[in-house]
Amino acid sequence: MMRLISACVLSLWMALPAFALDPSEMLADPELEAIARKLDFEIRCVKCQSEAIASSNAEWAVDARRAVRELVAEGKSPEEVRAFFLERYGEFALMRPSRAGSNILLWLAGPGLLLVGLGIAVVYVRGRARAGTAPEAALSEAEQARLDEILNQK
Amino acid sequence: MAVAGPAATAQFLLCAASFAALTYAFVTSDFSLRLVTLNSHTLKPMLYKVSGVWGNHEGSMLLWVLILALFGASAAWFGGNLSTTFRARVLAVQAAVGVAFYAFILFTSNPFERLAAPPMNGQDLNPLLQDPGLAFHPPFLYLGYVGLSMAFSFAVAALIEGRVDAAWGRWVRPWTLAAWMFLTIGIALGSWWAYYELGWGGFWFWDPVENASFMPWLLAAALLHSAIVVEKREALKNWTILLAIMAFGFSLIGTFIVRSGVLTSVHAFANDPERGLLILIILMVFTGGALTLYAARAGTMEAKGVFGMVSRESALVLNNILLAVSCFVVFVGTLWPLVAEMIWDRTLSVGPPFFDAAFSPFMIALLAILPIGSALAWKRAKPGRTMKTLWGALILSLVLAALAFAVQTETTILAPLGAALGGWVIAGAATDLFQRTGRGALSGRLQRLTRLPGADWGKALAHGGLGITTLGICLLMAWQVEDIRVAQINAPYEVGGYTVILRDVSEVQGPNYYSTIATIEMQRDGRTVAMLSPEKRIYPVAQMPTTEAAIANGFLRDLYVVIGDPQADGAWAVRTYIKPFANWIWAGCIIMALGGLASLTDRRYRVAAGARKQAPPNAGVPAE
Numbered sequence: 200m201m202r203l204i205s206a207c208v209l210s211l212w213m214a215l216p217a218f219a220l221d222p223s224e225m226l227a228d229p230e231l232e233a234i235a236r237k238l239d240f241e242i243r244c245v246k247c248q249s250e251a252i253a254s255s256n257a258e259w260a261v262d263a264r265r266a267v268r269e270l271v272a273e274g275k276s277p278e279e280v281r282a283f284f285l286e287r288y289g290e291f292a293l294m295r296p297s298r299a300g301s302n303i304l305l306w307l308a309g310p311g312l313l314l315v316g317l318g319i320a321v322v323y324v325r326g327r328a329r330a331g332t333a334p335e336a337a338l339s340e341a342e343q344a345r346l347d348e349i350l351n352q353k
Numbered sequence: 354m355a356v357a358g359p360a361a362t363a364q365f366l367l368c369a370a371s372f373a374a375l376t377y378a379f380v381t382s383d384f385s386l387r388l389v390t391l392n393s394h395t396l397k398p399m400l401y402k403v404s405g406v407w408g409n410h411e412g413s414m415l416l417w418v419l420i421l422a423l424f425g426a427s428a429a430w431f432g433g434n435l436s437t438t439f440r441a442r443v444l445a446v447q448a449a450v451g452v453a454f455y456a457f458i459l460f461t462s463n464p465f466e467r468l469a470a471p472p473m474n475g476q477d478l479n480p481l482l483q484d485p486g487l488a489f490h491p492p493f494l495y496l497g498y499v500g501l502s503m504a505f506s507f508a509v510a511a512l513i514e515g516r517v518d519a520a521w522g523r524w525v526r527p528w529t530l531a532a533w534m535f536l537t538i539g540i541a542l543g544s545w546w547a548y549y550e551l552g553w554g555g556f557w558f559w560d561p562v563e564n565a566s567f568m569p570w571l572l573a574a575a576l577l578h579s580a581i582v583v584e585k586r587e588a589l590k591n592w593t594i595l596l597a598i599m600a601f602g603f604s605l606i607g608t609f610i611v612r613s614g615v616l617t618s619v620h621a622f623a624n625d626p627e628r629g630l631l632i633l634i635i636l637m638v639f640t641g642g643a644l645t646l647y648a649a650r651a652g653t654m655e656a657k658g659v660f661g662m663v664s665r666e667s668a669l670v671l672n673n674i675l676l677a678v679s680c681f682v683v684f685v686g687t688l689w690p691l692v693a694e695m696i697w698d699r700t701l702s703v704g705p706p707f708f709d710a711a712f713s714p715f716m717i718a719l720l721a722i723l724p725i726g727s728a729l730a731w732k733r734a735k736p737g738r739t740m741k742t743l744w745g746a747l748i749l750s751l752v753l754a755a756l757a758f759a760v761q762t763e764t765t766i767l768a769p770l771g772a773a774l775g776g777w778v779i780a781g782a783a784t785d786l787f788q789r790t791g792r793g794a795l796s797g798r799l800q801r802l803t804r805l806p807g808a809d810w811g812k813a814l815a816h817g818g819l820g821i822t823t824l825g826i827c828l829l830m831a832w833q834v835e836d837i838r839v840a841q842i843n844a845p846y847e848v849g850g851y852t853v854i855l856r857d858v859s860e861v862q863g864p865n866y867y868s869t870i871a872t873i874e875m876q877r878d879g880r881t882v883a884m885l886s887p888e889k890r891i892y893p894v895a896q897m898p899t900t901e902a903a904i905a906n907g908f909l910r911d912l913y914v915v916i917g918d919p920q921a922d923g924a925w926a927v928r929t930y931i932k933p934f935a936n937w938i939w940a941g942c943i944i945m946a947l948g949g950l951a952s953l954t955d956r957r958y959r960v961a962a963g964a965r966k967q968a969p970p971n972a973g974v975p976a977e
Contacts, residue, residue: 290702330659
């Protein structure tokens with residue numbers, strides 16, 4: 200990856216504000232072009248820094264956009280186009296990581312932590328609710344004064 | 354201990370002198386400084402000579418420590434109501450962070466390095482960065498990042514002291530509010546800049562560096578909600594302390610991501626693995642140390658407040674879970690390429706499609722519960738009574754969703770969903786504010802509206818702003834139109850209901866660039882609605898082209914045009930975008946920040962925290 204970074208750093212700023220997709224690249228059929236344009240955002244420019252081919256002007260991105268359009272014009276589905284890039288350039292070329300293998304951890308990280316968080320929260324809130332049934336005398340005098348103050352401010 | 358205050362002031366003054374010296378060098382184009390040579394040029398406009406000070410690694414680190422010292426000093430100046438020992442501890446922690454970064458600057462990033470033979474002129478600042486929006490983007494972000502160091506210092510000081518009470522919650526909240534507010538503005542400025550500068554109207558890319566600023570924002574938002582629970586109910590203390598540590602930890606992680614270059618990012622900004630390693634060490638020492646202290650002391654802080662399952666407290670717990678989980682999703686997504694490569698030797702990308710799919714559900718849940726949670730009573734709430742006030746907002750949001758569904762030509766669920774959520778949150782915030790005026794005649798309630806405490810207005814504005822931003826993001830993403838074509842001069846064509854006519858293309862010379870400038874007329878129903886002048890510029894010193902999009906801003910839509918390369922027989926490539934509700938995104942952010950400001954003006958932060966006082970009639974501490 201480090202090799203890739205150093206290779207990219209030079210071309211990076213040059214590529215950023217560029218015009219990207221040129222009218223000459225586009226498909227004549229607007230419906231097919233719309234499908235291809237959507238795919239542009241799913242394929243990564245492997246010669247750029249975390250950028251989709253949609254907005255990059257790097258030579259690689261131009262070629263990749265052309266390949267996307269050729270495949271779409273041949274009647275390939277978006278899934279097949281993604282598979283085409285996966286086969287040739289590996290997972291690096293897909294902006295949407297797959298759910299296969301270790302990547303399942305990536306996709307389940309959020310939902311997993313949510314479940315853990317909710318579990319802890321339910322235990323905590325229950326504890327707080329149950330503490331309410333304990334006699335008020337549990338408070339020391341100083342604490343009672345503090346509590347009064349808080350309640351007064353309400 | 355009494356030394357802490359003056360020491361903090363002295364620290365700030367010294368940093369300010371150093372920063373002023375560097376600024377002076379930039380303003381006078383003193384090319385005997387290496388940094389000035391690399392980042393400035395005599396022809397550069399004055400604004401960018403000044404902003405060039407922080408448009409590079411060394412200078413921005415100097416700004417970083419200046420702001421750190423400023424926060425430390427303001428704790429000394431405005432911390433009169435803190436106990437002497439507590440204030441000294443806060444300042445000590447703050448100064449310890451400072452020392453680490455002073456060492457970092459001195460040993461790896463000296464901004465005052467001199468050149469033996471100064472060149473005649475400099476190499477100019479990256480032209481993309483020569484922009485008013487970006488000139489102020491870093492200072493705001495740093496105010497936010499570094500502002501969270503105050504929350505960190507308060508948390509560590511409280512752990513050392515072994516005491517967290519309502520007063521602590523009240524002290525830490527204004528600092529968090531200020532930091533969050535600055536982060537909001539900083540992120541919005543960056544996003545707005547990307548929108549008009551990068552030439553295709555993207556406003557958020559889920560780039561590692563963007564995520565680095567977004568994660569502390571999410572945690573700061575969680576922290577300023579949980580601090581309310583500490584302040585009002587003396588519960589969630591452990592969690593709030595942990596959040597305060599983590600929020601600053603994520604600021605440091607952000608600094609690490611931006612400056613180490615371990616993650617590929619479009620922000621190729623001062624990437625240096627050695628510096629990255631040092632920041633990583635600072636990060637580990639401070640968060641590691643604080644977390645160790647936390648593990649040792651957290652058990653001693655028991656909660657006092659008692660509340661039921663359905664209560665404002667529970668709703669805020671849910672808010673915190675959703676914000677923390679969404680931050681975690683961003684964190685895992687950002688670091689995953691690195692993790693996957695190190696552990697499984699998989700080289701992969703985690704791009705916007707992942708974040709859109711994995712992050713959004715938590716935001717949708719957060720927005721859906723927001724109006725209900727923020728209207729629930731403290732301690733023990735009656736859901737039925739709360740909902741009674743919210744039926745109006747709910748119906749309004751459903752009507753908006755139906756409307757969005759009816760007017761759209763695409764069959765996307767994003768627009769109706771965004772309209773529903775945005776409308777629900779905005780109307781919910783308005784309802785909540787109005788409910789605070791109590792009962793009685795409408796005129797009396799409207800009068801009381803102006804006298805509501807700052808915190809009430811702050812809450813309504815911040816939540817309303819969030820709703821507006823939600824509307825903007827969803828409607829823009831669902832309905833934007835892109836058109837790319839070869840346009841002949843004076844040959845009209847249609848894009849999304851507008852007629853576009855390329856009138857003229859000419860060459861002009863700017864102060865430090867050459868420009869190709871087009872004139873494009875936009876018509877609607879035969880009437881001219883905008884004359885736009887998109888540009889293509891070449892900056893000869895930096896040898897770099899930029900595109901300057903021309904945008905006609907509107908309340909309901911932006912018209913966005915970009916001029917491309919010349920084509921055969923005098924034609925030009927032209928890109929035209931219709932961007933519905935684009936301005937709502939940043940308007941919402943500004944309103945959110947104003948909400949933070951309104952909350953900061955609340956009188957309860959000005960009175961001595963914890964001091965005995967008579968509760969004033971009618972006002973009291975607002976529940977937020």
